[in-house]
Amino acid sequence: MADYLRxxxxxxxxxxxxxxxxxxxxxELLSGPLCDRLLDGHDSAAxxxxxxxxxxxxxxxxxxxxxxxxxxxxxxxxxxELLGSERARLLTSRAADxxxxxxxxxxxxxxxxxxxxxxRVASLVPRAAHPAYWSGRAATIxxxxxxxxDPRLLSRHPAAVAMGTAMAALAGRPEMAERWSRLxxxxxxxxxxxxxxxxAWIAVIHALLCLDGVxxxxxxALSGVALLAPGSRLGASSRLFAAFAFxxxxxxxxxxAWLVEALDIAAGLGADVAASxxxxxxxxxxxxxxxxx
Numbered sequence: 278m279a280d281y282l283r284x285x286x287x288x289x290x291x292x293x294x295x296x297x298x299x300x301x302x303x304x305e306l307l308s309g310p311l312c313d314r315l316l317d318g319h320d321s322a323a324x325x326x327x328x329x330x331x332x333x334x335x336x337x338x339x340x341x342x343x344x345x346x347x348x349x350x351x352x353x354x355x356x357x358e359l360l361g362s363e364r365a366r367l368l369t370s371r372a373a374d375x376x377x378x379x380x381x382x383x384x385x386x387x388x389x390x391x392x393x394x395x396x397r398v399a400s401l402v403p404r405a406a407h408p409a410y411w412s413g414r415a416a417t418i419x420x421x422x423x424x425x426x427d428p429r430l431l432s433r434h435p436a437a438v439a440m441g442t443a444m445a446a447l448a449g450r451p452e453m454a455e456r457w458s459r460l461x462x463x464x465x466x467x468x469x470x471x472x473x474x475x476x477a478w479i480a481v482i483h484a485l486l487c488l489d490g491v492x493x494x495x496x497x498a499l500s501g502v503a504l505l506a507p508g509s510r511l512g513a514s515s516r517l518f519a520a521f522a523f524x525x526x527x528x529x530x531x532x533x534a535w536l537v538e539a540l541d542i543a544a545g546l547g548a549d550v551a552a553s554x555x556x557x558x559x560x561x562x563x564x565x566x567x568x569x570x
Contacts, residue, residue, distance in 0.1 A: 282352050286334060297324055298335075298345070299360075302353035303368045304388065307343045314375040315368050366392045373397060383409065383417075390424050396433075399425045403436035403470050406444055407510055411549055415448045422453075428460055435462045435475035439482045446486060458486055471511070477504035481511050484518035495522035513543035513551040520558065533562050 287295060301312050301321075309322025325343050328335040334346040345353070357365050373388035377397075382405040389397040402421050409418050422441045425431065431438050438460055446454035467475045481501035487494040498519035505511055520535035536555045543552035563569075 299353045299357050300368055302350050304372045308341055311375050315371050386421055395425050395430055399430055399434040399437040403440045406440045418444045431460050432463050435467055436469045439478035442482045443485055471509040472506035473509050477501050481515045491522055491525045498522055513539050513546055513548045517551055517555055529562055
């Protein structure tokens with residue numbers, strides 16, 4: 278197949294077209310601005326349109342994006358590696374820069390993994406994990422966590438530790454969750470992406486795991502509530518864990534008050550998982566009172 282593509286496709290490309298496509302093969306989807314950043318150019322959009330008009334292996338998508346045929350892209354990637362791995366890493370790092378600047382953190386993570394930049398992966402996981410989890414892509418998150426599972430690296434990234442611990446726990450990986458939760462953190466006062474101190478996120482994660490009993494779980498949850506920045510994405514979860522701690526202690530009325538608050542905050546955040554848990558718990562409390570309505 279590779280020989281066929283070389284004969285029927287690559288041999289018909291100009292040197293400029295071949296170099297352009299080979300360099301851009303580091304990413305799956307192409308756009309003019311992205312390719313301009315990769316190649317430090319200014320006319321990539323016109324080149325992509327011309328290639329799409331001439332060759333069927335460059336497929337136009339919506340919103341001025343293009344996709345290379347998978348087999349053809351694999352061939353170009355192999356050619357790029359022959360030019361030297363440093364070239365591929367440089368291009369992939371530039372792609373990660375562009376995606377991060379444009380708010381596509383998932384694409385930036387994938388590029389950073391490909392470039393072997395684990396520091397960047399660890400810094401980006403907290404930004405991308407919540408949306409990925411809420412949309413049901415646990416396998417994607419686990420692949421990100423595996424890429425940064427290094428205590429020395431994680432000690433510098435408390436947000437990644439907190440997020441990774443939660444995702445491992447919710448995915449049914451208790452051993453990994455407990456191991457990550459006990460990792461030493463270099464700076465517990467570091468500012469998290471939501472403006473909270475690291476100790477707030479750590480407290481909420483410890484409440485989630487309930488490793489040291491219900492009373493400690495309640496203290497951790499309430500500490501998280503008090504320390505989290507206004508509007509934090511963990512606001513609903515911290516109140517949910519506080520409610521469960523009160524419920525497990527036999528204080529149903531206190532638990533209900535926290536659940537109502539958690540449900541309201543979750544709805545505002547679009548945190549469907551937390552909202553569903555809060556609503557289900559409220560239903561169970563109502564059933565305990567035989568309040569079917």
